[in-house]
Amino acid sequence: MAVGEAVEVNSSCKHCTLGTFCRSADPDSPLVTGHQVLKRRESLYSYRDSFSSIYAIASGAIKTFQIDVEGKERIHQFYLPGEILGFEAIHPNYFPLSAMAITNTKVCRISYERLIDFVTIHPHLFRRLMESVSQRFNFGVYVTAATAEQRMASFLLELCGRIPNNLSTQDVDLCMSRQDIGNYLGLAAETISRVLSRFKNRKLIVITNKKINVLDSVKLQWIAQDGLADPDSFS
Amino acid sequence: MAVGEAVEVNSSCKHCTLGTFCRSADPDSPLVTGHQVLKRRESLYSYRDSFSSIYAIASGAIKTFQIDVEGKERIHQFYLPGEILGFEAIHPNYFPLSAMAITNTKVCRISYERLIDFVTIHPHLFRRLMESVSQRFNFGVYVTAATAEQRMASFLLELCGRIPNNLSTQDVDLCMSRQDIGNYLGLAAETISRVLSRFKNRKLIVITNKKINVLDSVKLQWIAQDGLADPDSFS
DNA sequence: CGCCGTATTGAGCGCTCTCAAGCTAGGTGG
DNA sequence: CCACCTAGCTTGAGAGCGCTCAATACGGCG
Numbered sequence: 001m002a003v004g005e006a007v008e009v010n011s012s013c014k015h016c017t018l019g020t021f022c023r024s025a026d027p028d029s030p031l032v033t034g035h036q037v038l039k040r041r042e043s044l045y046s047y048r049d050s051f052s053s054i055y056a057i058a059s060g061a062i063k064t065f066q067i068d069v070e071g072k073e074r075i076h077q078f079y080l081p082g083e084i085l086g087f088e089a090i091h092p093n094y095f096p097l098s099a100m101a102i103t104n105t106k107v108c109r110i111s112y113e114r115l116i117d118f119v120t121i122h123p124h125l126f127r128r129l130m131e132s133v134s135q136r137f138n139f140g141v142y143v144t145a146a147t148a149e150q151r152m153a154s155f156l157l158e159l160c161g162r163i164p165n166n167l168s169t170q171d172v173d174l175c176m177s178r179q180d181i182g183n184y185l186g187l188a189a190e191t192i193s194r195v196l197s198r199f200k201n202r203k204l205i206v207i208t209n210k211k212i213n214v215l216d217s218v219k220l221q222w223i224a225q226d227g228l229a230d231p232d233s234f235s
Numbered sequence: 236m237a238v239g240e241a242v243e244v245n246s247s248c249k250h251c252t253l254g255t256f257c258r259s260a261d262p263d264s265p266l267v268t269g270h271q272v273l274k275r276r277e278s279l280y281s282y283r284d285s286f287s288s289i290y291a292i293a294s295g296a297i298k299t300f301q302i303d304v305e306g307k308e309r310i311h312q313f314y315l316p317g318e319i320l321g322f323e324a325i326h327p328n329y330f331p332l333s334a335m336a337i338t339n340t341k342v343c344r345i346s347y348e349r350l351i352d353f354v355t356i357h358p359h360l361f362r363r364l365m366e367s368v369s370q371r372f373n374f375g376v377y378v379t380a381a382t383a384e385q386r387m388a389s390f391l392l393e394l395c396g397r398i399p400n401n402l403s404t405q406d407v408d409l410c411m412s413r414q415d416i417g418n419y420l421g422l423a424a425e426t427i428s429r430v431l432s433r434f435k436n437r438k439l440i441v442i443t444n445k446k447i448n449v450l451d452s453v454k455l456q457w458i459a460q461d462g463l464a465d466p467d468s469f470s
Numbered sequence: 471c472g473c474c475g476t477a478t479t480g481a482g483c484g485c486t487c488t489c490a491a492g493c494t495a496g497g498t499g500g
Numbered sequence: 501c502c503a504c505c506t507a508g509c510t511t512g513a514g515a516g517c518g519c520t521c522a523a524t525a526c527g528g529c530g
Contacts, residue, residue, distance in 0.1 A: 186379025
């Protein structure tokens, strides 16, 4: 997509970190310098790619990850609509993690140099950016929790809160595979499957294919906090 | 310390994220609005404290953590001289984690509102700040690694790279307790002790009290990457 | 309808945890 | 200056959670 092309607005834009900044600039120097449409499994950038832009998710979802010598994938983070990825690349000046679409995805490219200019002119954009960074620092604080149930409960609750337009905050679209969740939480895919089944049997959630409906977020919070099974749990 | 007081320079300042910005302002409106000296175990801020400032470490070290219902501590991050903490509090507008000195420590307080003003005037400060944020995002990517040895090796190597003035990059001052390291890596303190002993027996490191000397960073990197013991390891 | 990737479920093993007992180092007071 | 005291570290033994390997079930897509 050519630089300066008009930026269309879609439903997720109104929840985006950038707010209206991506559309408020003059046509010759927009903040968002292009879009990219990715199919599932397509790469946004790869380990050691040179850095010049960060990206905002317009729709879909992206995972950032490393591959170890044995070929095992360690997922560093998932990114959902409205969220920004690529900050990791600023300091080393290359991407230290690879990024791949886990579903059909559209991203907005933000030139880092242009972002610096914008921030200087618009203090409010700096606020938005730091809020996004701040939120990101709070993601995944639970990945070292003692038990698999603690990690999974925390993960589900966090996802509920991150999904834009989630009125009920009860329905989660599990766009990532069990393997991906496992690679994020430091657990085997089979363990993810088992824990979800246990949650289902305890009537804490309903699983319908890739969608999860949280029935009892209070008990999930208990589990997330201390890993103790609730009194009336007969796995 | 009164606002506007002259900011003294110590050895760690020249490696600080803020660079010279903390001293470059006019006396009526400095970026650093005060200092705080903490003894070991003293609290810098606590969970749910209201947010108005972030902090730069001048000397010493700080840990940020949560306490669960069972009283177990989960450490989110360690902060060393020159590093900045408190970003997590921007979005919720309160501190979602507690912060405590793990050794005698001195911090510089940075008013967030003043930081916003400064960034607008000084694009270079924005660059420094984003570099710091970027670095921080790359910390601890290994905490979900499969084995305890992988996590510990990665942790040691990361610490080597983070210590300011570390010419050899081989000596690490382990200012935190085994328990703290365990709470950070999601392992028991006993496991930390055992892994360090194994590294010592394999002649990968030398442990003298709280100091660690890395003898074979190459093998540590192998362990960090795939958890495989090297051929000549007789734990 | 049949294929293939993904998810589920089971059995057995192994790494890490827990519990517990020494050990070490640093600080305190006689 | 040394004995004591305490907190932290080390090391051992046994148990348990999650991993691996494997078989089966499911579901999307041609």
